[in-house]
C-alpha cells in the first residue's frame with residue numbers, strides 16, 4: 001500500500017520482519033518513512049500511530065489525508081523533467097507532489113538524477129497514491145495518525161499507561177554507522193541507547209530493526225534484549241546481517257500466526 005520510495009525502505013524485508021511481530025491492535029511507528037511494513041496492517045488493527053522527524057515525509061502524509069484531490073492533481077501536472085529537481089514549490093501541496101516525484105522518479109530516491117528506464121514511475125506513483133488514500137482515509141477499521149517529531153518526544157507525548165497489553169512498537173531507525181540521507185539530525189549510538197531506555201520505560205512490546213554491529217549488540221545485551229537474526233544483506237562493499245531486537249520472545253507462535261492470518 002505504500003506510495004513513497006525512500007532510502008531504507010523495508011519493502012523487501014517486510015515478510016521477514018512481520019513474522020516476528022506479536023498480536024496487537026495498536027501499532028506505534030516512530031521512524032515511519034515509507035511505511036512499507038506498517039501500512040500492511042491497515043484494516044487489521046484499530047490504530048496506526050506513525051511518526052517521522054522528516055518534515056517532507058510528514059507533509060506528504062498530511063496532504064494525502066487532508067487535501068487529496070489537490071495533491072493528486074499536482075502530481076498529474078508536474079512533469080518528470082530535470083526542472084523539478086530545482087523547482088521551488090509554491091505551497092505545501094506542490095511541495096508534497098514534488099517530494100513524491102523526486103523520491104520515486106530519481107535514481108536511488110536521492111532527488112538527483114532522474115531514472116531512465118522502461119518502468120513508468122509516475123504512472124505507478126499515481127496508482128499507489130489512490131490506493132493509499134483509499135486505505136488510510138476510507139477504511140472503517142484502522143484509525144491512522146501522523147506526527148513529526150523526534151522519537152523521544154514522540155514517546156513523551158504518548159500516554160503509554162494501559163497500552164502494555166495491546167500495543168506494539170516497531171522502530172526502524174537509520175542504521176548505526178551509515179551516512180545520513182534523511183535531512184534530519186544524525187541518529188547516534190547515544191540516541192540509540194536513549195531510545196532503548198525510553199522504550200523499556202513504556203513497558204510496551206517493541207522490535208527494532210538494525211544490523212548486527214558489535215556496538216548495537218552490546219547495547220541489546222546490556223538491556224537484556226533478544227536478538228533475532230533475519231538475513232544477510234550484501235552490497236558492493238560489504239555483507240551485513242539484518243537483525244530484529246525485541247523485548248519479548250518472538251517464538252514460533254508469532255510466526256505461525258503470521259503464516260495463518262496476520263496481526264489478529
Ligand SMILES: C[S@@+](CC[C@H](N)C(=O)[O-])C[C@H]1O[C@@H](n2cnc3c(N)ncnc32)[C@H](O)[C@@H]1O
Nearest residue numbers: 008009010031033034036053054150151172182
Ligand atoms: C530507516 S528509515 C525508516 C524506513 C521505513 N521503515 C521504511 O520502510 O521506509 C528511518 C526514518 O527515520 C526518520 N528519522 C531519523 N531520525 C529520526 C528521529 N530522531 N526521530 C524520528 N524519526 C527519525 C528518517 O526521516 C527516516 O524516514
